[in-house]
Amino acid sequence: MQDHNCSPLTDYIEYPETEMLERSENFYQDIKRRHSIRKFSDRPVDKTIIENCLKAAGTAPSGANHQPWHFVAVNSADVKKQIREQAEHHERGFYEGRAGEEWLNALKDLGTDANKPYLEHAPWLIAIFSQKKGGIKEEDKNTNYYVHESVGIATGILITALHNAGLVTLTHTPKPMSFLSKVCNRGENERAYMLLIAGYPADDATIPAHAQVKKSLEDIATFL
Ligand code: IYR
Numbered sequence: 001m002q003d004h005n006c007s008p009l010t011d012y013i014e015y016p017e018t019e020m021l022e023r024s025e026n027f028y029q030d031i032k033r034r035h036s037i038r039k040f041s042d043r044p045v046d047k048t049i050i051e052n053c054l055k056a057a058g059t060a061p062s063g064a065n066h067q068p069w070h071f072v073a074v075n076s077a078d079v080k081k082q083i084r085e086q087a088e089h090h091e092r093g094f095y096e097g098r099a100g101e102e103w104l105n106a107l108k109d110l111g112t113d114a115n116k117p118y119l120e121h122a123p124w125l126i127a128i129f130s131q132k133k134g135g136i137k138e139e140d141k142n143t144n145y146y147v148h149e150s151v152g153i154a155t156g157i158l159i160t161a162l163h164n165a166g167l168v169t170l171t172h173t174p175k176p177m178s179f180l181s182k183v184c185n186r187g188e189n190e191r192a193y194m195l196l197i198a199g200y201p202a203d204d205a206t207i208p209a210h211a212q213v214k215k216s217l218e219d220i221a222t223f224l
Helices: 017-031 047-057 077-098 101-110 147-165 179-183
Strands: 069-074 124-131 168-172 190-199
Touching: 017 147, 047 069, 047 124, 047 147, 069 077, 069 147, 077 124, 077 179, 124 147, 124 179, 147 168, 147 190, 179 190
Parallel strands: none
Antiparallel strands: 069 124, 124 190, 168 190
16 A cells, blocks of 8 residues: 555444344344335424434545535525425426426326425425535545545435434435525535435325335345
């Protein structure tokens, strides 16, 4: 390895193998209770919980450790209303033709349509932005690498952290999503990546049967 500034790994924890088996099984049992939810309660969620989950997301690996992401956590009723209005406007165009027949068919089993009341009901909307230029310091303007992969991993950790905290989420990608830059006041260097809705589920929240079909291990993995 090339000479570089580094320190010893001191926070790694090795578990006995029996404990590893138990932990991996327990984690699977827990994460399989994560579902995309489309009916949210308006019950408030403490900002510190969201901050902790965002800090967890910020630990994600990224290309050259540039951390090419920015999260805008929206709790303001006024900003949520603006997001809902614009998302529904774009979604109407999508559902009324832009999506095309094949895409609309693929969505039938999820029961989605252009109405997105959860964008106002849920306590938190987290708009996730990717950054074209950046670096290890927030003000850097160097080339970022593997931006999509990096932001995708951070988003995955965020979803997992929110689930672990006891909240439910929905990944929402209104198409086009560029309106989020304006509403959230983000500059030219950033592109809206995803909108994550977070909060408590409504009492009558449901999970589509379609979403409960998960591919088997044999389908998703090969051991060589
Ligand atoms: N963005 C739209 C449509 C949509 C697309 C996919 I792919 C989904 O998995 C779910 C919805 C909407 O949110 O309704």
